[in-house]
Amino acid sequence: MNLRIARHTNIKTGLNDEQVLRSQPNVYEDKNSRSYKQIIHDNFCTLFNAINLVLGLMVFITGAYRNMMFVGLVFLNTVIGIIQEIRSKKILDNLALLNQQKANVLRNGKIKSIPMEQIVRNDILMVRTGDQISVDAIVVEGQVECNESILTGESDSVIKKYGDALMSGSFVVSGQAKAQVVKVGADTYSHSILESAKREKQYPSELRDSINAIIRFSTIVLIPTGSIMLIKQLMENLVQWRSAILSTVAAVIGMIPEGLVLLTSTALAMGAVKLSRKQVLVQELYCIETLARVDTLCLDKTGTITQGKMKVVLTDGLGKTSDEEMQYILANMYSCLSDDNATAQAIRTYAGKGDTHCIRTIPFSSSRKASAVVFEGNRAYMTGAYSFIVNQQENWINERIESYAQQGMRVLVLAKGRIMGDQIRGNNEVIGLIGIQDVLRPNIRRTLQYFYKQNVNVKIISGDDPRTVAAIAQKAGVKGRAVDMTTVKDIDQAVQTYSIFGRVTPEQKKQMVVALQGQGHTVAMTGDGVNDVMALKEADCSIAMGSGSEATKGVASLVLLKDQFRAMPSILREGRIVINNIQRSASLFLVKTMFSFGLSLITIFWFSAYPFKPIQLSLVSLLGTGIPGFVLALEPNEERVTGHFLQHVFGRALPGAVMVILSVVFANLFRQPLQMSGAQFSTICTIVASWNSLCVLYTVCTPMTQLRKLLLICMFAGLVIGLTLFHSLLYLVGLTFWQGIYVACNLAIIPDCLLIMKKAVDKTFLRNA
Structure with a gap:
């Protein structure tokens, strides 16, 4: 990437206030959040609203104004949807401010933390481990390793030194540097790629795909079906043109599943709002559905099941080095190193500040699992995992490490030797061990036990020594065996056999998620560090800790703003409640769609006119689907969601739809023997369809609760009132x-x-749903 600094900024002071005001800010259109104008436009300007408007005009022409009630209901539904979405937007936007990505810049000689969009051209950007770069810049001091996989597809880290370009969309794996901003906002090279940086693929959503399939089918069939029905009635001169229009409008209205779309969007928005009250930011709405289907939860150890607050609890000089000498070496090393992870912070707290200058440093990265400092005389000291520092391991040192690891410590070795290039591993001499321990999160056992009771399998994945990981995981109540991933060749087999994984590289984390998905699991992944980013992107649902790196929070679908892992059970419950209730209520809406389509076909080939008028179907819809659907969508139902959405809802709607069709067909067969007029036939069909809708509601409400009993009583009372007091209307x-x-x-x-029909459908249609 060819970048050039037109005017150099002083790297000691940065820009002053006047220069900031004159510079171009890092602002571009945010496509992840819809504006109020877009919300209103998208809710009003829909295909179904356009169809309803045309149908309303057709009814208006006939002069039967009371049949235009459906237009009012459509308008009311649209307004409710807009109000709900705006309300949700306000709450989520306010919450998003707490998670707003920040950048450190040098201005007026001081480092300031500012939102990404306030960065301006020529700013001096202070970058460090975990930062995601949102601008194009050039390194002017220091050195960092960057992961540019979002831009290049390559997961290997790239070293960036003086004069090298930092590309927007990449994130810093290790190191610290100053960089001058060259391009901002829409001018950046990777602007179009960065728009999708939160997620490189769309979240899988059976719910979204199923709703879209229903809408596509309804759109395809309702216009030609309605047109054929209208032409047939007019050409055969069996009814007056006004009656033909009214019966056609009634048929088309019945086939529109408009309430289903509103129900889905409202339920998901309500779920996001409920989670926001628990300080959980939902960045991808449909991940709520994915949560309901999760059967495997992959947890990063540090910062997830533990508090991420490391503490040096032991130093062992192995008979070669005293504790004072180790402390002195570590103080000098970590005064030079730019590492800013929890381990480095713990060692700095223990060792204090050093007084020796170094020649160069090799910062820690998740791939090399070690860091090193080279002092004068080419003396090098390194800390990290034993197997990543020495070529030939000694059994007695491994046994010593094993004993500490079994106590739940993370054991680092302190070694000395010579370093060529950036390669740390070699013939180095181990001169000491450092035992670091992390503290388990409060109530972690109870949280994990909840997942096991909900048939969610838990996998602990960590870059630490597997013995340490196993000790901590077992304290937390994790079930299963541990494995060292450096010894694993078949990842597919490993994820089936083991539950605790140590020495896992970032690439292996990603491969493990993919392997689990390939075995048919729905995978949720939690993490807080840069090394979790690739796995989080692949997971069906990704959850980041609020204190995690900006890169991690950027790709996650959910962010626990207060690091409240204890909220995970309630997050899972909320997902299940939302989807279970949508699935149950959707079957009510599809009963009307299915029987309207069936009766439309029968009218084309047999009946002289459609058996309902628009206002009569409004009664059926209001009492049988509209009100009950939204009441049931707010009920608690924490069962794990399984099976196919369409198969479930169509299977549950089929008996009710078939029953209405059969009732109308039999009524038509008895029309002559019972000397029914057209009005009497329509009356009988309305009564039978309304009663049938309440019976379907009863089956959906089983088993009964107090709320469901009250709902049934109110709907039955509404039917009686409608049939008796409003019969003329x-x-x-x-x-x-x-x-x-x-x-x-x-x-x-x-x-x-x-x-009887429900039992038959359950045995056949829903058996494998």
């Missing part, structure tokens, strides 16, 4: 004695017939 007319007997027989057999 609904075009309902009086029935003869024998017609009344026929209706009563229908009402009596519908519940049993529905039950």
